[in-house]
Amino acid sequence: MSAAVSKKTVPTVGASTFVYLVIAALIASVPWFTGNVFYFHVGIMVCLAAMATSGLAVIAWVGQLSLAHAAFVGLGAYTSVLLVTRLGLPFVVGLPAGALVAGAVAYLIGKPLLRLRGVYFVLITFALNELFRLVMLEFPGVSGGSSGIAGVPKIELFGLVLAEQSQVYVFTLACLVAVTALLYLIRNGQLGRRFAAVEENPALAESSGTPTARTQNLAFVIGSSIAGFTGAIMAHYIGFISPETFGFQLSVSYVIILVTGGRLALWGPLVGAIFLTPLPEFLRGALEYQHIIYGVILIAVLRFLPQGLAGLSGQLTRLKGDRS
Amino acid sequence: MSFLIAQSIINGVILGTLYLMMAIGFTLAFGVMRIVNFAHGEFYMIGAFLTLIGVKWLGLPFPAALVVTVVMAILLGGLVERFVFRPFRADELSGMIASLGLAMILQHMALIIFGPDPQSFPSLVSGVYRLGDLIVPKSRALTLGAGVVILLAFYGFLMHTRMGRALRALVQDQEVASIYGVRLEIMYPLGLGLGVALAAVAGGLMAPLFGVSPFIGGTPLLKAFIVVILGGLGSIPGAALAAILLGLIESLTSSFVSASAADIVTFALVVVVLLVRPSGLMGRAEA
Amino acid sequence: MRLNKLLVATTALALLAGAANAEETLKIGALVTLSGAGSSWGQGMLRAAELAAEDVNKDGGLKVGDTSYKVQVIPYDDSYKANEAVTAANRLVFEDKVKYIIGTVGSAPILAIQPITEENKVITMTLGFTAEALSAEKPYTFRPNPTTAEVAQPQIDWIVANKGIKTVGALFPKDETGQAIAKDVGQAYANAGAELSAVEFFERDRVDFIPLLTRIVAQGVDAIELDGNSPVTAGQIVQQARDIGFEGVIIRTGGPATQDIVNVAGKEATEGMFVHSAYDPGVETAAAYEKRYTETYKDQMNGFSPFFYDGTKMLFKAMQDAGTVEDTDAVKTALENLKDYDGVLGTLNWTGAERYGIAHQLDSPFYIARVEDGSEVIVAKCTSQGCE
Numbered sequence: 001m002s003a004a005v006s007k008k009t010v011p012t013v014g015a016s017t018f019v020y021l022v023i024a025a026l027i028a029s030v031p032w033f034t035g036n037v038f039y040f041h042v043g044i045m046v047c048l049a050a051m052a053t054s055g056l057a058v059i060a061w062v063g064q065l066s067l068a069h070a071a072f073v074g075l076g077a078y079t080s081v082l083l084v085t086r087l088g089l090p091f092v093v094g095l096p097a098g099a100l101v102a103g104a105v106a107y108l109i110g111k112p113l114l115r116l117r118g119v120y121f122v123l124i125t126f127a128l129n130e131l132f133r134l135v136m137l138e139f140p141g142v143s144g145g146s147s148g149i150a151g152v153p154k155i156e157l158f159g160l161v162l163a164e165q166s167q168v169y170v171f172t173l174a175c176l177v178a179v180t181a182l183l184y185l186i187r188n189g190q191l192g193r194r195f196a197a198v199e200e201n202p203a204l205a206e207s208s209g210t211p212t213a214r215t216q217n218l219a220f221v222i223g224s225s226i227a228g229f230t231g232a233i234m235a236h237y238i239g240f241i242s243p244e245t246f247g248f249q250l251s252v253s254y255v256i257i258l259v260t261g262g263r264l265a266l267w268g269p270l271v272g273a274i275f276l277t278p279l280p281e282f283l284r285g286a287l288e289y290q291h292i293i294y295g296v297i298l299i300a301v302l303r304f305l306p307q308g309l310a311g312l313s314g315q316l317t318r319l320k321g322d323r324s
Numbered sequence: 325m326s327f328l329i330a331q332s333i334i335n336g337v338i339l340g341t342l343y344l345m346m347a348i349g350f351t352l353a354f355g356v357m358r359i360v361n362f363a364h365g366e367f368y369m370i371g372a373f374l375t376l377i378g379v380k381w382l383g384l385p386f387p388a389a390l391v392v393t394v395v396m397a398i399l400l401g402g403l404v405e406r407f408v409f410r411p412f413r414a415d416e417l418s419g420m421i422a423s424l425g426l427a428m429i430l431q432h433m434a435l436i437i438f439g440p441d442p443q444s445f446p447s448l449v450s451g452v453y454r455l456g457d458l459i460v461p462k463s464r465a466l467t468l469g470a471g472v473v474i475l476l477a478f479y480g481f482l483m484h485t486r487m488g489r490a491l492r493a494l495v496q497d498q499e500v501a502s503i504y505g506v507r508l509e510i511m512y513p514l515g516l517g518l519g520v521a522l523a524a525v526a527g528g529l530m531a532p533l534f535g536v537s538p539f540i541g542g543t544p545l546l547k548a549f550i551v552v553i554l555g556g557l558g559s560i561p562g563a564a565l566a567a568i569l570l571g572l573i574e575s576l577t578s579s580f581v582s583a584s585a586a587d588i589v590t591f592a593l594v595v596v597v598l599l600v601r602p603s604g605l606m607g608r609a610e611a
Numbered sequence: 612m613r614l615n616k617l618l619v620a621t622t623a624l625a626l627l628a629g630a631a632n633a634e635e636t637l638k639i640g641a642l643v644t645l646s647g648a649g650s651s652w653g654q655g656m657l658r659a660a661e662l663a664a665e666d667v668n669k670d671g672g673l674k675v676g677d678t679s680y681k682v683q684v685i686p687y688d689d690s691y692k693a694n695e696a697v698t699a700a701n702r703l704v705f706e707d708k709v710k711y712i713i714g715t716v717g718s719a720p721i722l723a724i725q726p727i728t729e730e731n732k733v734i735t736m737t738l739g740f741t742a743e744a745l746s747a748e749k750p751y752t753f754r755p756n757p758t759t760a761e762v763a764q765p766q767i768d769w770i771v772a773n774k775g776i777k778t779v780g781a782l783f784p785k786d787e788t789g790q791a792i793a794k795d796v797g798q799a800y801a802n803a804g805a806e807l808s809a810v811e812f813f814e815r816d817r818v819d820f821i822p823l824l825t826r827i828v829a830q831g832v833d834a835i836e837l838d839g840n841s842p843v844t845a846g847q848i849v850q851q852a853r854d855i856g857f858e859g860v861i862i863r864t865g866g867p868a869t870q871d872i873v874n875v876a877g878k879e880a881t882e883g884m885f886v887h888s889a890y891d892p893g894v895e896t897a898a899a900y901e902k903r904y905t906e907t908y909k910d911q912m913n914g915f916s917p918f919f920y921d922g923t924k925m926l927f928k929a930m931q932d933a934g935t936v937e938d939t940d941a942v943k944t945a946l947e948n949l950k951d952y953d954g955v956l957g958t959l960n961w962t963g964a965e966r967y968g969i970a971h972q973l974d975s976p977f978y979i980a981r982v983e984d985g986s987e988v989i990v991a992k993c994t995s996q997g998c999e
Contacts, residue, residue, distance in 0.1 A: 037705035043967045045698060065417060074588075119360060120602045121415055123553050127594040134588050134814075137785060147787035148693070150722040150743065165701075240723035242787075252424060259421050266387050281702065287686055288436050291646055295428035302418045303411050328829055335821050342819075347928050432646065439910055440650035442843045444874035456779035461821075461854035533850075534818045535843055535875040539648050543816045578822035584785055586822075 040165035047172035051179050053257045053269035055226030059261050062219040063199040067251045068125035071132035072102040074246030076228025077235035081152050091156045095232045102228025103221045110217040126140050136243035136299045150243025155236045260301050262308025271310045326456045331577040338464050340571025345471050347551035347563045349522030355495035355558030356515030359419040364428035365545030372531040373525025393528045394521045401520030402513035424594040432537035442537040468531050556604025640703035642714030645688035655913025660684045660713045663923035675704035676934045689720050696720035700727050701867045710939050718787045732939045734899035736922045740788045745967035753924025753971045759792045759865035762798040769998035771803040780809035780827035781836040792839035820851045834860040842868035846875025853880040867914020878985040888980040888987050896955040
């Protein structure tokens with residue numbers, strides 16, 4: 001997966017970045033233009049999808065594709081929900097705890113897991129996601145079993161209950177900005193260069209003094225923590241969780257968002273989530289055909305935009321360059 | 325107790341053979357094209373529907389309906405290779421995701437055409453064979469027999485024909501194979517076509533046992549997945565061993581512990597095998 | 612280019628927002644499962660709502676007070692998933708501004724959307740079998756179909772007494788519905804003086820039951836109970852149980868599914884099976900509904916469909932009684948007050964005050980049927996009090 005995308009240009013902080021930020025801000029404010037609660041809900045779902053996929057992107061930066069991402073989202077969700085409902089702790093404790101537990105589990109299983117590469121890593125993470133779901137079903141005392149846990153309390157920040165969708169939207173938007181900023185810092189820092197070196201050629205990176213295993217594990221821990229963080233918010237917003245929520249299909253949807261958006265681009269998760277999360281809403285009218293159209297769009301994007309939507313502008317520039 | 329053990333082993337072997345039929349096309353497609361094909365289960369579903377159409381609507385005898393299914397499936401596989409997978413030859417990951425899109429398209433097309441309700445499939449035989457206390461349902465014995473014949477025919481094709489050798493060469497090493505004159509533009513569609521045909525014929529054979537609806541593809545896909553991981557991606561002998569093993573594990577654990585334990589044991593085994601021997605029980609080590 | 616795309620998207624979003632203002636139209640949401648497992652039920656519910664809407668539209672619309680409303684059904688798919696259901700519910704409630712939702716099919720989806728629907732006083736009619744769906748804190752949720760909790764005891768009493776059954780084996784899917792039903796059915800058999808002696812739970816998408824059945828049959832049970840399983844799964848269990856030579860009684864206590872079971876298992880394997888039946892084809896209105904359904908959609912009728920046809924019609928009646936479509940509090944009260952409603956299935960009433968703390972559970976007559984040559988033959992007529 002490395003060959004096609006190895007030459008990436010570090011974005012120069014200048015006019016183009018500014019334009020991107022303005023566009024992002026415009027899109028983020030769409031729900032306020034409409035003032036409709038439903039748009040706030042879609043906005044929240046976009047933010048959550050973008051955040052979770054950002055975690056997946058960090059793992060992808062070291063050249064691994066995880067199909068267990070939903071399990072880590074689930075770990076965060078269950079951790080926070082159990083702390084809040086069973087121990088009566090506030091959400092502001094549950095949220096970081098969710099991220100922490102997901103990260104800790106990633107750390108523990110990361111070392112043996114990350115010895116596998118390519119398709120093998122994809123397969124083992126697939127198996128792990130199933131295992132997570134099955135084990136959660138096996139302990140209904142903890143997970144609520146297949147009936148799940150209903151009536152999860154709403155997000156509450158220091159006494160302020162976020163009862164309205166618009167409030168939750170502001171919160172998730174802030175979280176998304178923070179996560180994206182974190183990704184930006186990682187990518188443009190020393191760590192980002194290490195990630196890129198490992199992604200491009202692990203053997204070379206190892207011989208030139210980069211500890212490959214530790215670097216990959218670090219990326220796995222960071223990515224999974226972000227997943228856990230997202231899961232906690234998701235659980236308290238939706239208000240219902242069950243092991244089925246965090247099944248294989250959720251993992252797949254994150255992978256689809258990542259690849260559609262651009263698997264190695266900083267903006268990939270965001271662009272992918274903005275494009276794909278509301279897409280079913282546009283297709284809802286075509287009730288029977290919506291999944292078919294979705295599948296066709298997915299294949300078309302893969303076929304014609306191998307670097308994802310985020311690579312679109314680059315591709316166009318190159319096209320122009322070729323012509324002149 | 326010993327009766328139950330013997331019966332469970334018989335059940336397990338039958339189950340394993342069924343799984344093998346699903347897994348072998350999957351592993352062939354991976355071996356030839358390096359594509360983890362998530363649409364494999366949908367081809368199983370399509371095969372079941374094609375056979376159903378042949379038997380119920382066209383009034384063909386069951387074996388003839390199966391032959392028609394195989395021919396249609398090879399064509400379908402060739403088309404899918406040409407129009408969906410070809411652009412992703414160099415890219416395992418994009419191919420895998422494209423197959424997810426394809427699965428979505430196929431399943432919902434079937435849903436539109438046939439509706440969500442299960443369709444009745446006329447049963448071919450009924451009753452059981454008895455060996456003392458042991459019981460083998462005739463319907464399963466028939467499926468088992470047909471499955472073994474198809475697998476043997478496929479094995480013969482792979483070992484003793486020019487095309488079969490070319491396919492095997494391709495699985496071994498793509499570059500070397502193409503240097504030695506294996507024509508990729510024929511072999512790729514053929515490889516996927518055969519993989520699809522095996523899935524479809526499995527669907528057709530199992531339709532009388534498990535019923536037909538647009539949603540029957542999920543379980544065979546999952547089983548194929550597990551078998552292929554355990555056996556080693558692209559390894560046909562590995563798939564054979566793993567399929568029988570999986571059938572036995574499921575049958576014995578279900579009979580003596582519980583059904584949910586069987587699933588957990590299976591996935592735990594998958595994780596352990598991948599950690600200890602990533603290339604599977606009989607797979608080649610990945611370069 | 613990218614900017615253009617985004618602009619297009621933004622404009623499209625804005626346009627969508629402004630589109631909802633047709634006059635004299637009453638919008639009803641149908642939030643049901645239309646893709647993946649569960650879509651048989653979803654389709655049956657959606658079509659029930661559509662047929663009910665067709666009825667009133669044919670007569671020039673639903674007359675509530677002085678106004679006639681043309682009823683429009685808005686169908687959304689939840690794929691049987693909680694998250695998807697929440698998104699669809701948000702859209703129905705806040706974008707389409709519906710006050711009434713037919714749905715959901717699943718238990719998880721209804722529990723997930725209730726915080727939205729209850730808070731916004733949206734009346735929902737769910738199929739979800741979970742006991743938690745109905746409660747005094749959820750006054751806007753109704754269930755127009757009986758669940759196992761309602762039908763199990765009378766039906767099981769009758770079968771145990773008439774067939775002399777002592778021990779029963781059963782297979783249940785390992786999900787919320789399966790576990791709830793296992794409990795209800797087990798209790799009912801115990802009350803009837805028999806014992807649910809061999810119980811197995813399995814992962815939902817399992818298709819091979821021979822190992823489990825081998826174990827159950829080896830324990831020498833008199834009967835196998837199919838309740839709680841999807842029609843396809845139930846059919847597979849019947850077929851495979853007969854395949855391994857099980858000769859005892861096969862019973863399906865709840866959930867109309869006979870036609871699908873026969874489709875999967877074949878006529879031979881299902882011969883003599885005792886099933887729960889929601890309607891007596893001898894009742895003219897029920898037979899007429901089934902005929903209309905199959906003629907309109909060229910498809911077999913799902914067994915739950917008539918309940919939702921009646922449920923939707925009751926909802927319309929309640930709106931007329933309340934004289935409003937806007938004030939769902941009034942409509943809810945009028946709906947609760949409907950007594951001896953004459954539906955296609957017979958005389959219908961609300962029950963459930965004892966069990967759920969609120970009488971939002973439909974009580975309808977039901978039947979025990981014996982399957983003969985692939986068709987149901989009614990052998991006993993039941994109410995929640997007993998069968999005869």
